[in-house]
Amino acid sequence: MQVNQDDIVALIEAALDANYSDVRAASNRIAKSISSDDLECAKKIKSILRKKGVPLQSSGYIDSLPVDSKSRAPLLEETQWPVTPLVLNQESQNVFQTFLSDVINVDELISHGLSGRLNFLLSGPPGTGKSLVAGHIAAQLNRPLYTVRLDSVISSLLGDTAKNIRQIFDFIPKRNGVLFLDEVDAVAKLRDDRHELGELKRVVNTLIQGLDSLDDHAVVIAATNHSGLLDPAIWRRFPYKIDFSVPDLEMRKELWKHFLFVDGGEESMILMLAKISDGLSGGDIESLSLAVRRKSVLTKSDVNMASVVEATMNSALGNTATPEGGELSTFKKKKIATILYKSYGVAQVDLAKILSTSRQTISGYLRE
Structure with a gap:
């Protein structure tokens, strides 16, 4: 385990x-450096940062984040990597790597x-994985990640x-x-929406002006679950885009490997779960x-594979x-044996492992 x-x-x-x-910044860097060797320790560090953040502030140091003039609530929060x-x-992945390369080499691009x-x-x-992408970009660039708190930003006084x-x-x-603008559609809706007040349209204009005011080194990431609601002028100001969908088969295999089979698992089991989880998101897995x-x-027992399969199917x-x-x-x-055998082609020997029973019993289930 290497720590700088x-x-x-x-x-x-x-x-x-x-x-x-x-x-927080130094602790985040330490957690990142050890995550590949000791993921549990890295997660403990992250958990401590989440629990101890407020006491740290109350001990005397006040982070000078911008605040709402009425409520005095912070408009941003620094988010862990x-x-x-x-x-x-x-x-x-190609868009992600291209973006990182352009940010890292921005001075050379400017010179040309x-x-x-x-x-x-x-x-x-x-x-x-939208928030996860934002966090990884900040970590790769070794920059703090500031997430906009919409509950503070959106005032009752427009x-x-x-x-x-x-x-x-x-x-x-x-x-x-x-800067991470999560759920950006809340402040960047179409300005021709007949149901919105004129003041809300001015909020969109302010956001556009803010984006235009930043220099070539500024990094802004926005995320939305409702891309159709965004004003076209917002789209034009984001040259790098990823439109996420549910993960494909290979991605689902990697997700099951990481989250369920921590110490490694049989390839046939991973493939089976990847197949039956078609349509689920990475967060669901x-x-x-x-x-x-x-x-x-x-x-204090082994992972119950039958329980995993049934919950995934439901x-x-x-x-x-x-x-x-x-x-x-x-x-x-x-029911599980029949579906896995007929719809996904799972072998009887694997069905016996999943359901913790004998092959003869599985044969009986399938005959019925």
């Missing part, structure tokens, strides 16, 4: 200075007259909403951070996997079923 000595020194200095932001790996298809907005738009259903947006775009260049592993830990996009604990009924086992 500079990060350790930076962490100690920030702690002695009660510097909340630098403590993720330790969960990023699984993308080939097309999305090839500069442009470093704005990245992520669209698609919930649970497909004039204040525009002011809040201006504050955010004045703040970001000073910190060399990555993560939820199912962690739910089953929690039951395994609390019951899940839909954004609505996962809760895996059962203990032995499944004979009726449920027969």
